[in-house]
């Protein structure tokens with residue numbers, strides 16, 4: 001598996017792994033913005049993009065994994081673990097945050113597996129499906 005920064009030539013493949021980007025809309029715009037800003041990474045297996053992730057610094061100045069997506073056929077093979085591990089290496093702040101809906105059990109399992117700490121709950125973003133926040137601190141600061 002190869003993990004590298006996403007380039008504009010990866011954008012169509014990133015749309016393809018993300019069902020929310022099946023049509024032109026805000027997800028496609030976000031993907032283009034992350035790639036243009038140098039904030040996106042992709043995972044490739046046999047030269048095919050199988051997942052992507054995006055790291056922002058807009059969350060109270062801290063690193064924040066704004067998106068993590070692995071195509072259905074490539075799940076449970078360690079792709080998300082490899083992407084998040086790379087973002088942990090790239091993250092310039094002491095704390096790296098992310099969040100997911102309470103209904104998203106696979107993401108919660110991934111967070112537990114990767115030793116992320118729960119860091120609070122925000123209600124009222126998606127009605128009836130609270131947003132669970134997680135954090136991981138750089139090893140040096142522990």
Ligand SMILES: CC(C)(COP(=O)(O)OP(=O)(O)OC[C@H]1O[C@@H](n2cnc3c(N)ncnc32)[C@H](O)[C@@H]1OP(=O)(O)O)[C@@H](O)C(=O)NCCC(=O)NCCS
Nearest residue numbers: 068069070075076077078079080081100106107109110113
């Ligand atoms: C959540 C997601 C990114 C996980 O990607 P993945 O590549 O399958 O994750 P990994 O293979 O690295 O999983 C590592 C570990 O996390 C846990 N885990 C991941 N998915 C799981 C699932 N569906 N059920 C139970 N545990 C799971 C397991 O402990 C797993 O280790 P194991 O396979 O040896 O048991 C993927 O399911 C996905 O793209 N979902 C849709 C998008 C999404 O919800 N993104 C996150 C919120 S933005």
